[in-house]
Amino acid sequence: MTMTRFAIPIAVFIALVVLLGVGLKLDPREVPSPLIGKPAPHFELPQLHETSKTFTERDMRGKVWVLNVWASWCVSCREEHPVLLDLAASGAVPVYGLNYKDRREDGLAWLKGMGDPYKLSIFDFDGRVGIDYGVYGVPETYVIDKAGVIRYKRIGPLTPQIVKEKMLPLVRELERA
Amino acid sequence: MPRVPALVLLAVLAAPCAAKEAAPAAADPVLEKRVMALAEELRCLVCQNQTLADSNAPLAEDLRNQVREKMRAGKSDREVVDFLVERYGDFVLYRPPLKATTLLLWFGPFLLLALGFAVLLRRVRRRRQAADTEISDADRKRAAELLAGSEPR
Numbered sequence: 122m123t124m125t126r127f128a129i130p131i132a133v134f135i136a137l138v139v140l141l142g143v144g145l146k147l148d149p150r151e152v153p154s155p156l157i158g159k160p161a162p163h164f165e166l167p168q169l170h171e172t173s174k175t176f177t178e179r180d181m182r183g184k185v186w187v188l189n190v191w192a193s194w195c196v197s198c199r200e201e202h203p204v205l206l207d208l209a210a211s212g213a214v215p216v217y218g219l220n221y222k223d224r225r226e227d228g229l230a231w232l233k234g235m236g237d238p239y240k241l242s243i244f245d246f247d248g249r250v251g252i253d254y255g256v257y258g259v260p261e262t263y264v265i266d267k268a269g270v271i272r273y274k275r276i277g278p279l280t281p282q283i284v285k286e287k288m289l290p291l292v293r294e295l296e297r298a
Numbered sequence: 299m300p301r302v303p304a305l306v307l308l309a310v311l312a313a314p315c316a317a318k319e320a321a322p323a324a325a326d327p328v329l330e331k332r333v334m335a336l337a338e339e340l341r342c343l344v345c346q347n348q349t350l351a352d353s354n355a356p357l358a359e360d361l362r363n364q365v366r367e368k369m370r371a372g373k374s375d376r377e378v379v380d381f382l383v384e385r386y387g388d389f390v391l392y393r394p395p396l397k398a399t400t401l402l403l404w405f406g407p408f409l410l411l412a413l414g415f416a417v418l419l420r421r422v423r424r425r426r427q428a429a430d431t432e433i434s435d436a437d438r439k440r441a442a443e444l445l446a447g448s449e450p451r
Contacts, residue, residue, distance in 0.1 A: 155387040222356070248360050255385040257343035257357055 154255055154274045161188075161265050162253035169220050169228055169242040176217075176243050178269060185295045187216045187288070188263045189239070189279075190251065192223045193231040195259040201278035202235050208284055209238035214264075214292045218242030221251050221259055264288060266295045326370075333366045336375055340382065341390050349392065 156162075165177040178188075189205060191198045209216050218239035220228040225244060232242070245251055254263070257276070264273035273291055275283060337351035344355040350362060361382070368378045382390050394400050 153387055153389075155384060248357075252360060252364060252385060255387075257386065 154271075154276075156255055156263075156271045157274060159271060161263070161269050161271050162250070164243070164245075164250040164253065166219075166243040166245055166250060169218070169225065169232075169244045172225070172244065176241060178265070181217075181265065182269055183267050185214060185267060185292055186265055187214050187292075188219060188254075188265060189216055190219045190221050190254070190256050190259050190261040191242075192221045192259050193227040194223065195221075197278045198260045199235075201260050202238070204279045204281055204284060205238040206236050207281070208279075208288075213289055215240050219250065219254075220244050221256060222246070222248040262288075264291055264295070267298065329366065329369055332369055332375070333362060336365060336369075336378060337362055339392055340379075341392055343386055343390065350390075 161178045163178060165175050168174045168176050187208070191201075205216060208214070216238055218241070220242045222245065225246075228242070228244070232239075243250075248256075254261070255274075260278055262273075262275040262279055263271050266272050272295060273288065275288075279288075334351050338349050340350040340361075342348045342350050342353035342355055342358040342361075344357050345353055348358075350358050350365075364381075365378050368381060373381075379391070388394055388397075388400075394403060396404055
């Protein structure tokens with residue numbers, strides 16, 4: 122009798138602790154993107170280096186590619202930058218940049234000073250394309266497949282581990298498709 | 299005397315400044331009210347515990363502008379909300395929609411309430427049963443004596 126009397130409250134208590142413990146480990150910034158599995162939203166924006174030329178996601182049809190949203194004012198982008206340089210140098214997948222709500226000269230100075238991992242960057246001055254892509258925490262990274270469908274999205278800086286364990290296997294799989 | 303023209307000049311110069319300041323937000327108070335009412339229902343993604351109406355984050359400002367623009371173009375509240383959900387997911391809504399994945403969220407509290415009542419009911423019943431124990435004739439007699447005031451034995 123006394124056993125069950127204590128067993129039930131203790132079981133409830135432990136269940137609650139486990140529940141709250143799991144809750145503490147969840148990252149509220151990891152909002153599941155509704156864009157996964159959907160066609161990449163259309164854009165046509167001037168290129169950062171040559172504003173007279175434009176670039177659109179349609180230019181990339183038939184290729185697997187990575188779109189990375191960055192800005193010179195973004196602190197985590199600084200942390201992420203070497204990872205992008207390595208990824209670009211490996212030649213595993215073409216990386217394109219979206220310079221988000223930046224000043225053009227600041228963006229250019231950043232690439233000049235820290236190295237440019239991008240095939241090219243596009244210039245989203247007012248952040249409209251960013252909104253279409255659901256950007257809210259720069260840096261953000263998308264993997265887009267040959268049919269122009271978003272297959273992966275990372276909010277926050279890439280790490281060597283994410284590139285190696287998540288992005289590259291996915292890129293290889295998509296390349297075969 | 300030279301003061302008067304200076305004042306006039308000042309007034310003339312100040313007029314366009316005042317007009318400029320008032321222009322964007324208060325241009326259409328009805329629209330502005332609608333924008334803010336809807337923004338109260340939406341979550342700012344940068345500072346997640348604030349609404350889009352409260353937040354001063356640059357993204358919140360951009361999104362409010364988008365909402366305003368869409369409303370000005372004649373979109374309904376529903377269409378504006380759908381636009382945001384398409385991009386940011388149900389997470390932007392402070393009132394999550396009723397779906398298979400949110401059933402527990404919506405009905406969980408009622409489930410817990412029902413569970414609480416069930417436990418309470420069981421306990422009360424048990425206690426009542428425990429109170430209904432048999433009283434022996436000897437006890438009854440003793441009780442009667444106590445009530446009558448005479449000490450037993």
